[in-house]
Amino acid sequence: MADINARPINVETREDQTQLEATTEFFLKTSTLAASTINSVGNSIAKDHIDFQYAKAMLERSFKKVSNGDLSEIEEMLYTQSYALNAIFASMVARSSRQEYRANTQLFMNLALKAQNQSRATLQALIQLKQPNQTAFIKQTNIAHGHQQVNNGTQFENKSNSQNKLLGDINDLDTRTKAAAEPINSQLDALELLDRGENS
Numbered sequence: 001m002a003d004i005n006a007r008p009i010n011v012e013t014r015e016d017q018t019q020l021e022a023t024t025e026f027f028l029k030t031s032t033l034a035a036s037t038i039n040s041v042g043n044s045i046a047k048d049h050i051d052f053q054y055a056k057a058m059l060e061r062s063f064k065k066v067s068n069g070d071l072s073e074i075e076e077m078l079y080t081q082s083y084a085l086n087a088i089f090a091s092m093v094a095r096s097s098r099q100e101y102r103a104n105t106q107l108f109m110n111l112a113l114k115a116q117n118q119s120r121a122t123l124q125a126l127i128q129l130k131q132p133n134q135t136a137f138i139k140q141t142n143i144a145h146g147h148q149q150v151n152n153g154t155q156f157e158n159k160s161n162s163q164n165k166l167l168g169d170i171n172d173l174d175t176r177t178k179a180a181a182e183p184i185n186s187q188l189d190a191l192e193l194l195d196r197g198e199n200s
Contacts, residue, residue, distance in 0.1 A: 009053060031059040071129060078126040085119035088112075 013022035026032060035056040062073050092112030099105040 031056045031063065034059050075126060075129060078122050078129070082119045082122040082126065085115045085122060089115040089119060 011019075011023050011026045013019055017025070035052055038055050039050060039052050065073060089112050092108045092115060096105050096108035096112060099108060
């Protein structure tokens with residue numbers, strides 16, 4: 001059986017790089033990391049049918065398409081992921097129905113609902129990609145459009161507060177007739193002596 005990594009890895013070195021710098025840049029690139037991850041998964045799903053360097057080159061071509069505005073591969077990825085998650089959901093529900101013990105039934109149902117939720121979230125991301133929500137942009141673009149007039153001087157010229165104008169003179173609020181002042185008899189008679197016991 002052929003080994004996936006049997007093909008030699010060619011690392012190009014620029015004139016301003018050492019060999020170690022070139023290999024560091026090569027193995028830390030996002031395309032290399034992604035291809036390495038695909039390679040490790042490929043050991044279980046594709047055996048010797050995945051070439052590491054070709055996978056890396058394929059990913060780099062995809063990056064260029066995305067940077068140029070072609071999102072078709074992203075749309076395909078999201079849809080296929082959602083489809084696979086929906087298949088996992090159906091599988092977990094079927095396995096849950098075959099369980100004898102309640103704990104196992106609950107375990108598989110939880111996994112099924114998680115897969116269902118991930119499938120929904122993936123589809124929602126796809127819909128958002130195809131039909132982006134413009135609400136946030138509308139709120140931002142409407143600001144500062146049209147003629148604006150700023151009256152900074154008038155508020156200082158009129159020194160009286162507009163709220164005070166509405167209230168008017170505070171004394172005018174009480175419309176009742178004022179009563180005339182009457183003299184008060186301040187002379188008080190002495191209190192009579194009280195008949196108290198000896199022990200008060």
